Amino acid sequence: MYDLTLIGIGTGNPDHVTFQGAQAIRNADVILIPRKGENKADLAGLREEIITQVTDTPPKIAYFDIPKRRADDGYLRGVDEWHDAIAVRWHEAISAHPDARQFALLIWGDPSLYDSSLRIASRLDPQPATRVIPGITALQALTAAHAIPINDLGAPYVVTTGRRIRDEGWPKGVSKVAVMLDGECSFQSLEMADYDIWWGAYVGMKEEILIKGSLTDVADQILETRAQARADHGWIMDIYLLKKRTN
Template sequence: MSTEQRHLLVIGIGAGDPDHLTLGAVRAIRRADVFFLIGKGPVKASLTDFRRAVIEEHSDRPHRIVETEDPPRDRAAAGRGAYTAAVHDWRSKRADACEQLIRDELAPGQAGAFLVWGDPALYDGTLSMLDEIAARGTVAFDVEVVPGISSVSALAARHRIGLNQVGRPVHITPARRLPEIFPGQEGGVDSDVVVMLDAHESFTQVEGDGVWIYWGAYLGTPDEILVAGPLADVADRIREVRAQARARHGWIMDTYLLRRTRP
């Protein structure tokens, strides 16, 4: 039995534009023997199709693609504790599936790759999943991370704005935490705020006076949508185009920056 260790590449592939791939990402793709894809069902098949296109475009050696379906997740869990527990349960089930793929589909000495949307360090669970698998001790591997262009960077670029103001901090948060941290709220942070993972249009809970929003969906893809302006003026427009896009595609990924104008 070989004593060589498996090697895993966690590769950030950007926010949906093929040109977002870095030279480091392309080099990493060319080193992989096996690509692991986690499918999210027919509604989100375009996410898997994009990954397959990236592999076809840039891999220049014999390789295999193996796929597993993402386990279902309890999205009805309410409250911070229940939400956290639901996410941990979902990630553990995903770890079960990927552990089997790594053990059964990747031979010792080979390199396997996970292609991560955006950047692996920002609101993606791949690295924590691999930590959980490694802690189980059932299969040995090392991990190399290749950073990618995140939706946050893409958002700022597409709106042609700096992500931060001069001498000012930026706070990045999931949308469910927005009502408690936005500037002006009791205990809120004194910074601009980037919001991700917003399934419930949390920007509508923010007092709009003096607040600008820079919003984007499907960033970097042919379906990209951008809206910017005073929140009070464009909130209804964002809700409308968001609903239309979700109905058309069956899913939506959007990101936005809230910036309170300073006196």
């Protein structure tokens, strides 16, 4: 039997790691770190930097490669099979350290918000005792960077994906929508004159880029900036908040 701790580490700024998260890193016997290809090597490097900063004697690190996700058999089925494959990689990495009892993964953002680490952990056999350390989410980092509240006074908001905005349109009954996991800039499917946007890439990191304004005015700027940033870094993480105008 072993323990697995999922540690939210924020959105790329080592200062986002909480005291609780730092203690969990120090308590780990082995930390699993994903490798996502050469273009995303700095994501593994940031995790290594965090471990070095918060420990005097770093724990062992077990690297594992993230398998590619199939996209030829429907989105949900492809993701489900992908999670199965990742769980196999976790199991292999954990099994390579039979004497260890405390394993941990450093989760970008928070394990509970648009992250699948808990779903993957549930596929492990035998099942570990799983613990979650909360972290700063990309949504929190975005609103903090723009110095705005996420909700209007007494009003609800929705957190959703770009795919749903593109396929289903604007959610009913809300004036603000936070959009995550949008590689296609799905705000282009909306009537742009009706919305304002607060967009951010690499929020919380030294590479942070922020753009805000009327969607009509800044949509092209976001598209161009995003494409250039992706080319420069080889990867991009971005998020945005949309507000529907009432007048």
